[in-house]
Amino acid sequence: MFEYMKGMIVEAQIDKIIVEVNGIGYRINSSINSASQVKIGQVSTLFTHFVLREDEAHLYGFVDKEELAMFKKLISVSKIGPKVAAGILSTYTPQRLGAYIVSNDAQAIAKSPGVGKKTAERMILELKDKIDDSQVEYDQNFFNHENKNNNEVVDALMALGYTKHEGEQAASAVRDTSLSTEEMIRKALNWLAR
Amino acid sequence: MFEYMKGMIVEAQIDKIIVEVNGIGYRINSSINSASQVKIGQVSTLFTHFVLREDEAHLYGFVDKEELAMFKKLISVSKIGPKVAAGILSTYTPQRLGAYIVSNDAQAIAKSPGVGKKTAERMILELKDKIDDSQVEYDQNFFNHENKNNNEVVDALMALGYTKHEGEQAASAVRDTSLSTEEMIRKALNWLAR
Amino acid sequence: MFEYMKGMIVEAQIDKIIVEVNGIGYRINSSINSASQVKIGQVSTLFTHFVLREDEAHLYGFVDKEELAMFKKLISVSKIGPKVAAGILSTYTPQRLGAYIVSNDAQAIAKSPGVGKKTAERMILELKDKIDDSQVEYDQNFFNHENKNNNEVVDALMALGYTKHEGEQAASAVRDTSLSTEEMIRKALNWLAR
Amino acid sequence: MFEYMKGMIVEAQIDKIIVEVNGIGYRINSSINSASQVKIGQVSTLFTHFVLREDEAHLYGFVDKEELAMFKKLISVSKIGPKVAAGILSTYTPQRLGAYIVSNDAQAIAKSPGVGKKTAERMILELKDKIDDSQVEYDQNFFNHENKNNNEVVDALMALGYTKHEGEQAASAVRDTSLSTEEMIRKALNWLAR
Known part of the structure; x- marks a missing residue:
């Protein structure tokens, strides 16, 4: 029902932002990522998600639509509620989280507060094909580590007679x-023999 | 509770319109029919219906009272929820839908997303006498097909001795x-012998 | 939560008033009594009562606090919901209704839509001692009829030896x-012999 | 969801404050403490807590964050609802209540409306370690009585060979x-021998 709230930022803490709209101070539960990008005293737009339960009503909101979109994906995963989702987005940016999901990195994801290995794996399972590859952002050491692994796999496949292209294709398909x-x-x- | 929302149109997509009222961006679920009649950056009034469930709250809204009235009729039909009702109104204007209902055209109605034959027939059954005949709008070929049928029925009745007037009256009463x-x-x- | 709504009156019908506050048209379910006292295009204050159910949210509102107070009393009576309460207030002003309650006039009360004899009697039972006698307003013929009855009772008691004062006291105590x-x-x- | 409401104070009674924000009169359930600090006709900010139930929605609000914080602590105690919590805050300021909690004074707490001895003891049990000692404010006679007791305890402990410091430490640890x-x-x- 509430797509966004535009008003003056009154308070910004690690898990919430208070925005005043027409005399009403709305408490928007958020992430460090968003809270660090707003300035007290300035007018900002927070893209919001309204959470209604029988005896609670809360607003969650973020400074950009990507973070809100990732938040909505996270809460679509069973056993990930809005609080845990906001906590995950306080740990990783949406782009970094997307990278961990498409590269099956449950270990990294499980470093978020309130997220165990099982939940991380379920997240990967349920969201992997909903992540837009062009939107993810791998971290630097991920690349070094990833590339080292990748090259070794391609070399091995080439040693077994596959072309470089086939080797790279297979390596990227099974990246984990x-x-x-x-x-x-x-x-x-196995992937090549499928 | 919310009869209408008047504000600046910020976004218009096939199934939703974002309208900003006093700094709050309201997400109004709507139809292609309404979404195509609003202009981004202009102030518009959307006639709304508030849908509240235990853990959800949504606004549905349309550019005119007729479309809202038809939407409310549709959701009064068992097993037609607000989403399907908005989908039907993205397929047909209220006037065209009214014509299909009064002329028992379940086949045409069932072309709407999420509407099977049975739901279309239930809609006709429950709404037929709630449609204002003066508000419906038959489509062109409907008229041609309809008139051809109609004339043949009147001619047959006249051949059986009824006056033209009686023939037309009976034909329109049983139009289907x-x-x-x-x-x-x-x-x-049978109608004449009743 | 909503004590009152102050805005421009956009529509006034026998059972509802549409008031625009900051671009939002609020539908306020009301009574003929209130609807007849507001003017379209003028700013008015409606004293409101918020009715929330699991899948519905409605506002009821009236032009003055007395009518709202009587509305709240009516919905406190078991089996009288907000709709019936508003209907009763479309039949009688709060002051007239108060008079019927304190004078046990279930018959008059039962003339309101959706109110049977039993509900009227329950209303009298549950509200009789919550009505401020100074606020009630008896209708004219009530007075004539009432006074005629009253005098006959007083005369009879005086004929039986009671003083005029005692007679009037008893007659008013048992007024029905x-x-x-x-x-x-x-x-x-019986009252005198108690 | 509603962190605070800023608007013109229209009414202030012992248990509620009406604040008008943009044409809507919000009913804020409050305490004598807060109601006595607002002025009708002036703009004030009330720090609010939104209470939502299946068929009710209420706002509770106070003139400062300390009172709101104590209110939230009180309603976290089982069997203390918002109404009783506001009643307690109409009896004691948050600072005075804090003092009674840290000094286990169930008797004083139980003087609040709707609070029996058992509820007072449960409140002490559940809140004692959540009260910031620097924020409490003992009442005058509490100090005199407290000090007299305190000195007698310290003197007795010193007579038993403990230093003054040890005596004061122990006396303050077991203050009750x-x-x-x-x-x-x-x-x-016992505390010293622990």
Whole structure:
């Protein structure tokens, strides 16, 4: 019902932003990511999601539509409520979280408050094909580690007679930072033989 | 509770319109019919219906009272919720839908998303006598097809000795586009013999 | 939560008033009494009562606090919902209704839409001692009828040896327009012998 | 959802304040403490708590964040609802109530409307370690009575060989106005021997 709230920022804390709209101070539960991007005394727009329960009503809101979109994806995952979702978005930006999801990095995701390994895996399972690859953002060491693994897999596949292109295609299809290089090679071979 | 919302149109998509009223962006679920009649950046009035559930609150709204009135009629039909009702109004204008209802055209109605034959028939059953005949608008081929049928029925009744007036009266009373001409003649005879 | 709504009157019908406050048209369910006292295009204050159910939210509102106070009393009576209460207030002003309640006139009350004899009697039972006698307003013929009855009772008591004061005291204590003069005399004697 | 309401004070009664924000008169349930600090006709900010039930929605609000914080602590105690909490805050300021809680003074607390001994004790049990000692404010006679007790306990402990510092430490650790001096001495000895 409330797509966004536009008003003066009165307070910004790690988990909430108070925005005054026409004399009413609305409490918007948010993330460190958004709270750090608003300025007290300035007018901002927070893109909101209205959470209504039998005996509670809360607003969650973020400074941009991407963060709100990721928040909505997270709460669509069973057993991830709005509070935990906002906590995850206080740990990772939507883009970084997207990268962990598409690269099956449950370990990284489980570092968020209130998220165990099982919930992280369920998140990956339910959201993996809902993440727009062009919107994700891998972290630097992810790239180094990832590339090292990747190259070893491609080299191995080429040693087994596959072309460089086939090797890269297979390596990227089975990319999973929680696997060792050996496991990725085996998975790539299965993928090629599918 | 909310009869209408008057504010600046910020966004218009096939199923929703965002209208800003006093700094709050309200998400109004709507129809292509209404969404195509509003202009971004202009102030418009949307006639609204507030849908409250235990853990959800939504606003549905339309550019004119007729579309809102038809929406309210549709959601009064069992098993037609607000989403399907808005979908039907994205398929047909209220006037065209009214014509299909009074002429028992379940087939045409069932072309709307989320509406099967049974729901279309239930809609006709429950709404037929709630539609204001003067407000309906038949589509062109409906008229041609309808008139052809109609004339044949009147001619047949006149051949059986009834006056033109009696023939026209009976034909219009039993008008039902799902029937063949023969079936309409038989129905008209029963109607005249009632 | 909403004590009153102050805004421009956009529509006034026998059972509802549309008031625009800051771009939002609020539908206020009301009574003929209030609807007839507001003017379209003028700013008015409606004293409101917010009715929230699991899947409905409505506002009821009236032009003065007395009518709102009587409305709240009516909905405190079991089996009288807001709709019936507003209907009663479309039949009688709060002052007239108060008079019928304190004078046990279930018959008059039952003339309101949706109110049977039993509900009227329950209303009298539950509200009689909550009505401020100074606020009630008896209708003219009530007075003539009432006074005629009253005098006959007083005369009879005086004939039986009681003083005028005692007679008037007893007659007013047992005032009940649904009783005949004889029944009131007997009731007055019991009251005096209590 | 509503952190605060800023508007013109229209009415202030012992248990409620009416504040007008943009044409809507909001009924804020409050305490004598807050109601006595607002001025009709002036703009004030009330720090609010939104109470939503299946068929009711209410706002509770106070003139400062401390009173709101204490209100939220009180309603976190089982069997203390918002109405009783506001009643307690009409009896004691948050600072005075804090003092009674940290000094286990169930007797004083139980003087609030709707609060029995058991509820007062449960309040002390559940809130004692949530009260910021620097924020409490003991009443005058509490101090005299408290100090007299305190000195007697310290003197007794010093007579038993403890230093003044140890005596004061123990006396303040076991401070409990519902205990006699003897009981406090015994409790202090146990505390010292822990």
